[in-house]
Amino acid sequence: FAVDPPERVALVLGAEGDGLSTHALAAADTVVTIPMLHGVDSLNVASASAVALYALRP
Numbered sequence: 006f007a008v009d010p011p012e013r014v015a016l017v018l019g020a021e022g023d024g025l026s027t028h029a030l031a032a033a034d035t036v037v038t039i040p041m042l043h044g045v046d047s048l049n050v051a052s053a054s055a056v057a058l059y060a061l062r063p
Contacts, residue, residue: 010061018054021047 019025030036039048039056048056
């Protein structure tokens with residue numbers, strides 16, 4: 006997938022499994038998730054950041 010990122014972006018990544026707190030999610034202007042295949046609970050933060058940064062590239 007691809008997105009048109011705003012001029013300024015703060016990428017906040019959560020812990021593997023639990024993700025971000027409800028407080029952090031409530032403070033965000035936009036929340037995106039990475040779809041998981043059946044049987045995959047989560048990605049580690051390095052893999053998740055690679056996916057997110059790739060999607061945000063110009």
